[in-house]
Amino acid sequence: MTNEQAAPSIDDRLRAALEATSDYVFLLDRDLRVDFVNRRTEELNGVEPHHYEGLLLWEAWPSSGAEPVRRTVEEARQTGRTVRLLHNHGADGGLDRWLEIDVSPMPDGVAVIFRDITQRWLEQDLLRATAESVQGMVAYLDKDLVYRFCNGRYEKLFGVPVERIVGTFIGDFVGPETFARANPHLQRALGGEVVRYESWMTYPQAGRRYMRGTSSPRKGPDGRVKGIFAQVLDDIERRLAEELRREQDEKLRQNQESLSLTMKAGKMG
Numbered sequence: 123m124t125n126e127q128a129a130p131s132i133d134d135r136l137r138a139a140l141e142a143t144s145d146y147v148f149l150l151d152r153d154l155r156v157d158f159v160n161r162r163t164e165e166l167n168g169v170e171p172h173h174y175e176g177l178l179l180w181e182a183w184p185s186s187g188a189e190p191v192r193r194t195v196e197e198a199r200q201t202g203r204t205v206r207l208l209h210n211h212g213a214d215g216g217l218d219r220w221l222e223i224d225v226s227p228m229p230d231g232v233a234v235i236f237r238d239i240t241q242r243w244l245e246q247d248l249l250r251a252t253a254e255s256v257q258g259m260v261a262y263l264d265k266d267l268v269y270r271f272c273n274g275r276y277e278k279l280f281g282v283p284v285e286r287i288v289g290t291f292i293g294d295f296v297g298p299e300t301f302a303r304a305n306p307h308l309q310r311a312l313g314g315e316v317v318r319y320e321s322w323m324t325y326p327q328a329g330r331r332y333m334r335g336t337s338s339p340r341k342g343p344d345g346r347v348k349g350i351f352a353q354v355l356d357d358i359e360r361r362l363a364e365e366l367r368r369e370q371d372e373k374l375r376q377n378q379e380s381l382s383l384t385m386k387a388g389k390m391g
Contacts, residue, residue, distance in 0.1 A: 137158070140158070140160045141160050141161060141162075143160065143162070144162070144238075145160075145162070145235050145236060145237050145238075146160065146162050146163040146165070146166055146221075146235070146236035146237075146238075147159070147160040147162070147163070147233070147234075147235055147236075148163070148174070148179060148182075148233075148234040148235075148236075149228075149231060149232075149233055149234075150179060150195070150231045150232040150233075150234065151230065151231045152230060152231055154178055154179060154195060154231075154232065155176055155177060155178055156174040156175050156176060156177050156178075156179060156182050157175070157231060158175075159171035159172075159174045159175070159182075163236075166219075166236070179191060179192070179195065179234060180192050190207055190209065191207065191209075191223060191225070191234070194206075194207045194223065194225045195225050195232055195234070197225075198225040198226060198227050198232060199227050199232065202227055203226075203227070204224055204225065204226040204227075205224075205225050206222065206223065206224050206225075207222075207223040207225070208220065208221070208222060208223070209221045209223060219238060219240045220238070220239050220240045220242075220243040221236045221237065221238060221239070222236075222237040222238075222239045223235070223236050223237070224237070249271075250273070256273070256353070257355060258275065258334075258353055258354055258355035258356070259272065259273060259275045259276050259279065259352075259353070259354045259355070259356070260272065260273045260275070260351075260352070260353050261273070261276065261351075261352045261353075261354075262340070262349055262350070262351055262352070263292060263308075263349055263350045263352060264348070264349040265312060265347065265348060265349055266291070267291060267292045267293070267308060267350075268289065268290065268291050268292070269287050269288050269289065269290050269292065269295070270288060270289075270349065271288065272284055272287050272288060279327075279328050279331075279356055280325065280327040280328050281327055281328075282295075282327060292304070292308070293305075296323070296325055296326075297324070297325060297326045299323075299324050300323045300324055300325055303321055303323060304323070304335075307319050307335070307337050308337055308350060310337070311337035311338065311339050311347075311350045312339065312347050312350065313339075313347070314339050314341070314347055315339070316336065316337070316338045316339070317336070317337045317338075318334075318335070318336050319334070319335055319336075319337075320332070320333065320334040320335070320357070321333060331356050332356075332357050333354050333355065333356060333357065334354070334355045334357045335352060335353060335354040335355070336352070336353045336354075337350050337351070337352050338350065338351045338352075338353075339351075
């Protein structure tokens with residue numbers, strides 16, 4: 123028996139690997155017709171894989187995602203690199219499933235790999251919903267102190283769209299004065315400490331505010347700090363009320379002292 127007879131061919135091993143993966147795989151030939159589909163794809167539309175063979179991908183998968191996939195395939199072929207697309211499969215009447223689609227050019231065709239990222243997407247939705255339901259501002263900054271996430275309360279206070287805040291270095295957004303006040307707390311959080319603080323802060327967009335905040339480190343599997351979760355509450359109304367109450371108490375105390383001195387002077391007279 124020769125080595126070729128004893129061992130499976132590369133095509134056999136590739137096919138076995140594609141059948142074993144948890145992704146949904148379509149291989150297209152040079153004419154962009156389906157040449158191979160793994161069995162996992164039946165979960166998407168309830169269609170057996172052999173029914174796809176010989177069809178154009180957008181014929182095999184007629185849905186709202188067909189045209190974006192076609193454009194992505196053309197882009198991948200023109201650029202010679204992998205192009206990624208996101209698609210919600212639930213829009214086609216199927217399961218509410220988010221798919222991450224990678225289209226990669228090959229010498230004899232194109233590989234289209236669908237990956238189910240529904241769990242990740244739902245977790246992100248849950249994070250966004252939770253972040254929007256809290257009273258204060260919630261943000262995540264990476265280890266370089268660049269905003270990677272912030273909730274809608276940032277836009278409400280500062281009047282700046284969230285999309286413009288994300289990707290911005292915190293010092294550039296809050297201004298040098300406030301950054302100088304906040305940075306010591308942030309550095310302690312980057313050092314692995316949960317830091318709570320309250321202070322007057324002056325912002326270019328919102329003026330002088332009294333902020334109460336908590337900065338918590340986010341650690342990776344290796345135990346190293348990857349970034350900071352920041353929760354900040356604009357507490358200026360409570361602070362101003364407290365200051366007003368202290369001023370009133372001080373005035374009352376002074377008036378009482380003045381009245382007491384006047385009464386003593388009257389008795390002595």
